Amino acid sequence: GQSLEQPSEVTAVEGAIVQMNCTYQTSGFYGLSWYQQHDGGAPTFLSYNALDGLEETGRFSSFLSRSDSYGYLLLQELQMKDSASYFCAVRYVNTGFQKLVFGTGTRLLVSP
Amino acid sequence: EAGVAQSPRYKIIEKRQSVAFWCNPISGHATLYWYQQILGQGPKLLIQFQNNGVVDDSQLPKDRFSAERLKGVDSTLKIQPAKLEDSAVYLCASSSTYSGGLLPLGSPLHFGNGTRLTVT
Numbered sequence: 001g002q003s004l005e006q007p008s009e010v011t012a013v014e015g016a017i018v019q020m021n022c023t024y025q026t027s028g029f030y031g032l033s034w035y036q037q038h039d040g041g042a043p044t045f046l047s048y049n050a051l052d053g054l055e056e057t058g059r060f061s062s063f064l065s066r067s068d069s070y071g072y073l074l075l076q077e078l079q080m081k082d083s084a085s086y087f088c089a090v091r092y093v094n095t096g097f098q099k100l101v102f103g104t105g106t107r108l109l110v111s112p
Numbered sequence: 113e114a115g116v117a118q119s120p121r122y123k124i125i126e127k128r129q130s131v132a133f134w135c136n137p138i139s140g141h142a143t144l145y146w147y148q149q150i151l152g153q154g155p156k157l158l159i160q161f162q163n164n165g166v167v168d169d170s171q172l173p174k175d176r177f178s179a180e181r182l183k184g185v186d187s188t189l190k191i192q193p194a195k196l197e198d199s200a201v202y203l204c205a206s207s208s209t210y211s212g213g214l215l216p217l218g219s220p221l222h223f224g225n226g227t228r229l230t231v232t
Binding site: 094101102105 | 145153154155156157162167168219220221222223224226
């Protein structure tokens with residue numbers, strides 16, 4: 001089976017940097033994705049790591065260590081609009097098809 | 113490009129009633145997913161289609177849930193009869209098979225706005 005663990009909640013202030021961790025156990029691992037979801041909204045794709053290392057997209061960076069089954073999402077220069085839930089999702093291959101399973105999510109609260 | 117369309121946006125039914133949700137994916141996307149998201153939890157995959165064939169329905173409660181994707185485009189998800197624990201947001205998503213490049217980029221999922229179901 002597949003399992004992912006994320007801290008349930010993280011708080012930070014505007015302008016700060018926050019790191020949200022994700023550990024996983026999976027077979028047929030292909031890559032790790034991150035999605036953002038505002039309350040009442042749909043999840044939206046942020047990033048994807050298939051190889052070890054850091055991927056940067058503007059204020060967002062995502063890191064993957066395949067040997068440690070670990071990844072994190074880093075948000076810099078936090079803004080109020082970053083308050084949302086952040087889900088890591090493992091992409092794996094089973095029966096010849098790519099599949100995606102989501103973690104329980106980390107709720108980020110950004111205060112002034 | 114137009115996004116994933118879902119309807120209805122909200123639905124309230126009594127337990128033991130039936131309900132159906134509709135999804136129209138992004139044009140050309142071969143893969144379609146239905147996820148159930150209970151408040152405070154991550155999305156849980158119910159069923160995944162590749163074109164009009166089922167790839168994974170291992171977590172679909174088949175005694176009450178059914179889904180189809182005729183002609184490999186639109187899809188409907190039905191619950192009959194509904195239970196209180198079915199109260200959740202039902203999310204439809206679609207993705208293309210590959211995003212291009214030397215390595216498959218894992219094709220991001222594009223989600224619709226979901227249907228919020230309340231079973232009383």
